Amino acid sequence: MNAQNPSLLSRLSSKSPWLYRINAGSCNGCDVELATTAIIPRYDVERLGCQYCGSPKHADIVLITGPLTIRVKDKVLRLYEEIPDPKVTVAVGVCPISGGVFRDSYAIAGPLDNFIPVDINIPGCPPRPQAIIEGIAKAIAIWQSRI
Amino acid sequence: MWFLPVLIRNLLKGPSTEAFPFGEAMTPKKMRARIAFDPESCALCRVCARICPAGAIQFEKRPDGLEFNLWHNSCVFCGLCTLYCESEGLHATGDWHLSHPQSEKYDLVEKATVKFQKCSKCGKQKMPAPLPLMAKLYPGLSADEIERLRAMCPQCRKAETAPQDGGTQ
8 A cells, every 4th residue: 555655554543543342241331331431522532543433344452341151252253353453452341351250150151361362451340431541542552562 | 592601601611521541530539449458457257258249359378377369350349348347458449540461460469468366365376356346346445455355366355354253344
């Protein structure tokens, strides 16, 4: 695309990573908080240059919620494969990190990092919007180093 | 015309977006976030480990006591441990800055060893008796008396506080 100046595209896209949410069997608490960070002007994650996108093929930073249930595991992994590299993975809430209250359940496949390389963890049940913004800011720093 | 007061009010109020992450974020005074543990006020009753719905609290045996472990990556901030801790050794703090890179995942642990003590009277090894708990158990006694009873094992304490010679205390 940019044969003369290959860093131009990288320079531009490093300022505007797009976020993509995957619900891996979450109770919806963390998803509500993720929607809150984007929609409510009080938190407004778009100040950091990112915005939510609807297609995994447009995504740069993946936010995964939920404990990765057995039923949803293959779908999450397939969806994760569709996201182009480089990507930054963020585990939102205690469920993807450790299983939270669902740990040791027969319906849970994992902690998430057994299947997907996670970069940033945001613990909380659910984490408050400011904590999510803090985690996304850390993910953007990783994203800028990768691109 | 009715929009004018709203417009003026909104202009005077300034932006409604919080400054975070470029400034300080508002934290409610009673917010439950990171749980803090005080080994000085732990009676080793282990109710917290039993009550924790996420299994975040665990005790491990050590030669001189028990090690308290709380993994913040499993804690759901329900506050049951702070409610059930009679000796007030667990408190919820307002520190919600818990996001971390994956390399620090298993470092996010509240860890402290609570040591066994020796009874001042019989010399046997005993569980610690923290001050807040003893103040609840013996409300009428002076601070010196409570300090003296704290250093004893339960058997010696029972014998000490029981009415002697059939009389009343």
